[in-house]
Amino acid sequence: MQFCGDIVDTFEGGVGKNNEDGAALKKFIEGDRFARLMGNVERGIVGPYYFGEEPSSVDFFLFSHLDWRTSNVFGPLKEKKDVDVMASYPKMLAIYTSLCATPGYQNYAGGLSKPGPISDEILAAYA
DSSP states (O other): OHHHHHHHIIIIIIITTTTTSHHHHHHHHTSHHHHHHHHHHHHHOOSSBTTBSSOOHHHHHHHHHHHHHIIIIIHHHHHHHOOOTTTTOHHHHHHHHHHHTSHHHHTOOSSOOOOOOOOHHHHHHOO
């Protein structure tokens, strides 16, 4: 449960509470709090998955948060501002990349769509 709580603190309580204003997002992403939260999650991963060689429910929970934040925050920051949020977190990135490559993800035919990217106004204010 603690691992899932750490993920919620990082992506919902941290990124989620700071992604509606460019200046606040920049201050959070480039500040110490984000690095500490992300570092805590990263250190909890044994590798290649949270508890070793096979993915667990915690990996899928992390994946869902990374998928959401990559599509609406991290991806646009990298593409438009050259800010690679995940560069310092290779274990998390490896989990995300690995689970994105699964047939279940690649061939998902459900009705859920990813949230859109943060607005251009927010990105412009990330200065």
